[in-house]
Amino acid sequence: MTDEREFLESYDPAEFAPVSVTVDVVALTIRDGQLHVLLVERGGHPFAGWRALPGGFVQDEALDAAALRELAEETGLRPGEGDLDRVHLEQLRSYGDPGRDPRMRVISVAYLAFAPSLPDPRAGGDASGAFWVPVDEVGELAFDHTTILADGLDRARSKLEYTPLATAFVGDEFTISELRAVYAAVWDEELHAGNFHRKVLSVPGFVESTGETSTRGGERGGPKARLYRAGDARLLHPALLRPAREDGIR
């Protein structure tokens, strides 16, 4: 195509040092009341044997599609078969410092995925293994993935405040207590059951009642709870704000 030739000639070849574009996914889920992230163990160099975020090269596809594909490949789950349908996926940000990959210039577009408890992953792709790791037990990761994970957690914690994101971590139908457990796990804070309950119900469109009630009470006793499903709100108003911590503000 002539246009493309013109295009390629229109700028300094020095600017055209080869660049690769990858996607990396910060996939979060909650297991046993703890926030977990999906990690893979790298097979090849560099960082062989290190843990890393799942990811890979972008093919002839949209960025979102690449992220979903990588997630499916690394977990062994198939898109379109239920498991991955309920996954909420959003772009986090891009990372492109020269030198972040020792081999060549690589720009990574990071994604954030939220999922209800998923089965244990099957290894796939480049990874010699993939597994869910509690976020407070993640050590040093390959490349700049420690930074990416930290940014992803920040984003997730913040989005819980003003969006109904928490509903992405629970099943189609859930109790208010289950929802509270999501907030507690992601924020790593206790929440007052009574106030939380009233607050959630008072935000228009956050949850809607199914009219049903759970088949049994809590794990350790208590009455059966009413069931809710996600409402139609895309923003929570008023928001569910975390208590202000002095650090982070200044």
Next chain:
Amino acid sequence: MTDEREFLESYDPAEFAPVSVTVDVVALTIRDGQLHVLLVERGGHPFAGWRALPGGFVQDEALDAAALRELAEETGLRPGEGDLDRVHLEQLRSYGDPGRDPRMRVISVAYLAFAPSLPDPRAGGDASGAFWVPVDEVGELAFDHTTILADGLDRARSKLEYTPLATAFVGDEFTISELRAVYAAVWDEELHAGNFHRKVLSVPGFVESTGETSTRGGERGGPKARLYRAGDARLLHPALLRPAREDGIR
């Protein structure tokens, strides 16, 4: 380097269709009480003669540096000489749909820049001209820049709520009225002067008094106003929330 050879051989060449990475900048400033965005007029194909966001190819530099460089080139301002020092720059998100550039696969990392009123730009780089345009007079833009601009405006409007970003649009020292004018321009809403005044002063670390007072009153009368400078808060707590609009929530 052997690692690089291994690397390049380690994946399907089909995945290695050439990719370019660009940065595009949504640069916002306020002139005459109206929010303006910096646009360029494209010289070459495709979209010759169309308006577009300033941007260009990423060289051997960090992404942030590329954005700042492009901004400097398109405006004719020099970094490190004051004009651009007060510019707040942050990454917006990346855009990479296949086909967003008709010539080849281009991933664009978009940036958002906020600046106090800057001088009229001088043309530079590929652009046959660059200029500030009121955001409500921007027509259709080249590529997917209309979407990028919309995303940038959303981000800016939202960040005014919970960060001291508004101070990036005013000078080093400013009056509460000037700050209110920023909010009014970005949100395109009137704000109650009295309540706004009290609110701003009540948020810890948002502004701090200089002890000085402006040399003259408002444009059309009124007493001299006290001067403030930006405080040390990185987040506003409590936030300055826009009135909830029914749309946008659902």
Next chain:
DNA sequence: CTAATAGTGTCTTTAAGACAATATTAT
């Protein structure tokens, strides 16, 4: 003088948070 503006005061409504009470269920 007139109109506009800076800054403060006051009151109402809404939301957040602490705490208590009651009924229901697992063990």
Next chain:
DNA sequence: ATAATATTGTCTTAAAGACACTATTAG
């Protein structure tokens, strides 16, 4: 029976918003 839990009630405090008022300044 005991302990934990779901849900609702009450009260206090913080914040938001509406409105009024005074003093000061440009024109």
